[in-house]
Amino acid sequence: MSHLHCMVFGHDFKISRKVTYHVKEYTCKNCNKQLTTNGNGQLIELSPKFREINEVLEHIHHKRVSKINKQKFNQDLLVFKH
Numbered sequence: 001m002s003h004l005h006c007m008v009f010g011h012d013f014k015i016s017r018k019v020t021y022h023v024k025e026y027t028c029k030n031c032n033k034q035l036t037t038n039g040n041g042q043l044i045e046l047s048p049k050f051r052e053i054n055e056v057l058e059h060i061h062h063k064r065v066s067k068i069n070k071q072k073f074n075q076d077l078l079v080f081k082h
Contacts, residue, residue: 006031019054020061 006012006028013035016027025046026035034046036054044050 003031006033017054019058023054023057025054 011028011033012030013026013028015024016034017025019025019036022041023037026043027033035043036046036050038044038050046054
């Protein structure tokens with residue numbers, strides 16, 4: 001029945017996972033169809049290949065963001081020398 005709703009009114013996609021700042025995964029609220037953004041920013045169906053690519057991207061992104069935040073944190077510290 002939920003597929004019929006999507007056929008008549010269209011999908012109602014919600015962000016289900018933020019991979020990076022620009023890459024996200026979307027899931028239809030009614031039929032659970034999953035999409036993701038490709039390299040060109042277009043929405044495509046989430047296949048096992050793209051799921052694996054997104055996992056690697058997320059790992060690299062978190063690693064890079066944590067490194068940048070750590071550097072900013074260290075720069076903000078005041079160092080007193082006697």
